[in-house]
Amino acid sequence: MAEPSVWVIIPAYNEGQVLAETLRELQEYNASYHLVVVDDGSTDNTSGIAREFAVHLLVHPMNLGQGAALATGIEYALRQKADIVVTFDADGQMRPADINPLVEAVVKDGLDVALGSRFLKSADSKMPTLKKIILRLGTIFTRLTTGLNITDTHNGLRAFKAETFAKLHITQNGMAHASEILTAIARCKLTYRELPVTIRYTEYSKRKGQGASNAINILFELFSRGGK
Amino acid sequence: MITIKLILIALLLVILRAFLVQKSLLLIKRAVAVLMFAGLLILVLFPDISTRAANIMGIGRGADLLFYLAHLFFLLVAVTLWRRTITLNDAVTRLARELAIRNAERPNEKAD
Ligand SMILES: Nc1nc2c(ncn2[C@@H]2O[C@H](COP(=O)(O)OP(=O)(O)O)[C@@H](O)[C@H]2O)c(=O)[nH]1
């Protein structure tokens, strides 16, 4: 069998400052990956930066949220006959070196999904304490609502078997899509495994990323759209 | 006394007309609108009716009855609009995402 094609989906919202570094790292790590940047209606030069690289560039006409950006990128990859789909943040927090183990788990072990976890490694990077607490609460919430025993419910680094993802129907536009993916994993009884990944907490990411208060928003998003 | 009634009646008619001129409006909605405006018209002309209706229902004043009804009505409107906003949002999202996919720039066909 030919090597499975790996498509890395990179949602980017106003990441002009760091996107070049992220893409460079990814290309150096594995040139055979197909990179898909989804510019989620950025008001900075995110698209311009992406054009300097050999990537597929998709541009939302307005800001729709990370979930929508991922959905767009994944839909595109599926239409391009991707075998494996990886989700990877644009903001430089993730390490490309963590991708391959996830892909291997899906390809070699035939899993539907491999999920990155920040809590499997004891040597955790400098995650802010409040964020740690909120994420712990997230795991409890997930255990109660889906029965899944997952250590890190809002980790953006994952690898999917493409055919599996096509069945999931992700509808949350915002950050709540992470919980939605887990619900889908439970509902469709997908085979999954968590693997340790390292997330870097730089000053940039802390300033720009999801603060602790946003957990409330994520919950609200989930409930206000839940009935549909 | 007479003038405020005239103003109210004129306003009612203007709003009713604005509602009815919509081309694609279900007949049932037209009928409900006409009935509602007829009711309001009667209330403007004979305000005592609301008091009598209120008393029958065990509510003190006619104004209170109208207040409750108006509240219910606006809640209904708010919920309807809210639902429609969600539908519209979904449609716009799908449209935007499809547009992004169709206009995808591939790595090999970069304009320099
Ligand atoms: N905050 C935010 N991030 C978005 C949006 N659309 C796409 N993204 C991307 O989603 C990724 C994760 O976002 P981030 O805010 O860093 O979340 P965090 O890492 O969980 O704190 C980044 O690559 C963003 O550029 C959006 O509308 N808002």
Ligand SMILES: [Mg+2]
């Ligand atoms: Mg981040």
